[in-house]
Amino acid sequence: MKRRSFFGFLSSIQSKLIFFAVLFLTVPAVIFSVFTYYKTSTSLNAVGETNLKNSVKMTIEMINALNDEVEQGKIPLEEAQEKVRIAILGEKDENGIRPVNKKIDLGKDGHIMAFDQNGVAVAHPDKEGQNLSDRKDSKGVKFVREILKAGDNGGGFVYFDYPRPGKNKAEKVIAYAETEPNWGWTICVTAFMKDFNQPAHEILIFLAITAGIMLLLEILIVWRYAGNISKPIRRVTEKMIRLADGDLTQEKIEIRSRDETGQLAEAVNIMAEKLKEMLRNISSASVLISSHSEELAHSANEVKTGAEQVAQTMEELAAGSGRQASSSSEMSEKMRDFAAKVQESSLHGEKVEQSSQKIMEMSEEGNQLMGASAKQMEKIDQIMKETVDKVQVLNGQVQEINKLIYLIRDIADQTNLLSLNAAIEAARAGEQGKGFAVVADEIRKLAEQVAVSVSEITEIIQNIQKEFQNVTDALQEGYQEVEMGTAQIEITKERFSNINESIIKMVENIQTISKNLADISSNSQEINGSIQEIAAIAEESAAGIQQASASAEQISSSMEEISKSSDQLSKLTENLNGLIGQFKLSS
Known part of the structure; x- marks a missing residue:
């Protein structure tokens, strides 16, 4: 004790x-x-x-x-x-x-x-x-x-x-x-x-x-002198205690001494004023931060909603692209059958030099996947249009061939009839017309063979016409899918205009199919290749759309994190305001 x-x-x-x-x-x-x-x-x-x-x-x-x-x-x-x-x-x-x-x-x-x-x-x-x-x-x-x-x-x-x-x-x-x-x-x-x-x-x-x-x-002298030293320090201590309690409304400490105690009091006065000014600035900044955090949370929620809508649209677009890829695959299979039948009909004719030039080049990829998808869809749309036109041209050429076949069949029938007449005349001529009868009989056989070949060609041409019709229907269906995809891309582009760049249109042309049967085979192969490329592009487009959808979901997730962060910032600002509220800045 x-x-x-x-x-x-x-x-x-x-x-x-x-x-x-x-x-x-x-x-x-x-x-x-x-x-x-x-x-x-x-x-x-x-x-x-x-x-x-x-x-x-x-x-x-x-x-x-x-x-x-x-x-x-x-x-x-x-x-x-x-x-x-x-x-x-x-x-x-x-x-x-x-x-x-x-x-x-x-x-x-x-x-x-x-x-x-x-x-x-x-x-x-x-x-x-x-x-x-x-x-x-x-x-x-x-x-x-x-x-x-x-x-x-x-x-x-x-x-x-x-x-x-x-x-x-x-x-x-x-x-x-x-x-x-x-x-x-x-x-x-x-x-x-x-x-x-x-x-x-x-x-x-x-x-x-x-x-x-x-x-x-000595005690009396030191007591008086120590009081002169400790009294200002006690005043400074009292002010520091009130500052620690958050009271900044005190008046300045007035000490006339120029020694260390006076300097200490002056330093405490300056510190109190600077602390008061700092807390006022912090309070103002806290109000601004609170306001901006609310605006940030509101903007983040709007961006999140837009991103969710874009993601939903991208899912629908991906489903359409998948259907388009499936249709393109079926159309490619039919075009392969069509090309095989055209090649079969070309066995009796001149070999046609097959020339194909791939004109499908991807345009410059944009910074965002939506821009590339839009350009690919426009390219598919153009290709589908030209493909339909070329198929229609081919259908016309096949009809022209069909007319020639009918003409050949008529000539064969007339030749057969003439050979019969010649045979009859040769029979009437007796021995003098025996050699001519042989020739007439050979001509008749040749005419019959021509008739048989014409019948086979006619059957092949009819099958080709049926396949052309199937191809045309498939192309029309694919074209409709492409148009739907293009329209969907345009809608998505409008909704995603603030997030991604516009989708670059795809522009490529396919050379005109030659008029002869040999060119038909070459062009059919080219069409088949184009359809396969369409299927590949459709698959790439679907993949790009899926990536864009994933990006949209990631953006939505990021916006959600930003929203949470803004909420946390708002709470921190409230806590900061509460801490500042513990200080009395004015009486």
């Missing part, structure tokens, strides 16, 4: 300044006082020891002087010795006790005494005539023997513990002893160390009182 209260006291700058100022001033003062006491005590000890030593020396000098008178016969030895006892102590009273001579300053209870060589006290305040050689101090030391030993060694100091007269508590005693050569007395001067160092204790008390007064003055 004491440690907590102590550290609680040091919780403020003012208390810390006072504490450390007092500490830094008190510690040197205490050190100085202790050092002064030590030096004074040491000096006083030296002076006291000299005083004790001088007292012994003076007593020995007095004994020497009295001993000279004894030797001269002026006074007896006992009288001389008694004079010494009276001089160092005093006369005995009726109780045999000698007083302590107050003229000799040895402290309160210090005195001079003398022992003979056996330890008998020859001069003592209250134990004169007693053998004190076995007397011990509080530590068990036989101090009288130590005194005798020091005296016999030419003089020396002895330290022991002994109680004052009438007291039980032992105190430190200092004694100086020296043996007088004439009488054999060991003169000993004793003094209590406490009395011995009394001036040093008085100096220490004086220093303590002086230090206490100085400490009190």
Whole structure:
């Protein structure tokens, strides 16, 4: 609890300044006082020891002087010795006790005494005539023997513990002893160390009182100075606490000081103003962000709806393209049958050089798949138109061939009739017409063969006409599918105009089928190749439309993510507004 209260006291700058100022001033003062006491005590000890030593020396000098008178016969030895006892102590009273001579300053209870060589006290305040050689101090030391030993060694100091007269508590005693050569007395001067160092204790008390007064003055001065420092800091702290609580309506801190505290207050004022301005700007920006996020969410929803409509349209268009590819495959199969039959009818005629030139080239692909699909659909539309026209031309040519076949059949019939007439005439002619009859018969057989061939050709031509009709119907159906696909692409292009570039139209031409039968075979192969290319393009278109549909779905997904992000941005803006609302910007 004491440690907590102590550290609680040091919780403020003012208390810390006072504490450390007092500490830094008190510690040197205490050190100085202790050092002064030590030096004074040491000096006083030296002076006291000299005083004790001088007292012994003076007593020995007095004994020497009295001993000279004894030797001269002026006074007896006992009288001389008694004079010494009276001089160092005093006369005995009726109780045999000698007083302590107050003229000799040895402290309160210090005195001079003398022992003979056996330890008998020859001069003592209250134990004169007693053998004190076995007397011990509080530590068990036989101090009288130590005194005798020091005296016999030419003089020396002895330290022991002994109680004052009438007291039980032992105190430190200092004694100086020296043996007088004439009488054999060991003169000993004793003094209590406490009395011995009394001036040093008085100096220490004086220093303590002086230090206490100085400490009190220091506390008052430091308290006032620390208050001048801590008061502005407390004002700054109070403002910072209110700033931390979100209160920005405070007035500026007015501190006239130009030192660090004034600079700190000015910095806090500037920080508060800048924080207030920053929060106002953040609040304005938050309102704008909230508005823009709502607009972004609305736009994202509109784009998402448009993308979903485009994706749905693209799915319908992909289904139409699939049907178109299927029809093109069927038409290609029929054209292969048609080409085989045309080649079969051309076995008896000249071999026709087949020439085909692929004119289907993809136009430049646009940046978006919808543009390429639109161009391919237009190309298919043009090809289908030209294919229908060419098939109709071929149908006309087949009809012309059919007319020629009828003409050939008529010629064959007439030839057969003429050969019969010739045979009849040859029979009438007899032997002269026999050779002619043979020729007429051969002509008849040839005419019959021609008739048979014409019949076969007629049957083939009729089959070709039927196949032409089937091809024409298939082309018409494919053309209708192409027109529907083209119209659907146009509708999709209009809906997807803000997302993809316009579909580039496909333009290619197919060369005119030659008029003769040999060219029919070549052109039929070319038509078959074109139909296969149409099927491939239709499949590519379907794939492109599917990719465009996937892109539309991806756009829709992206728009949904944008919408979610805008919602999150709106929520973050609301949270930011809530945080800004915690600050008071105006009173």
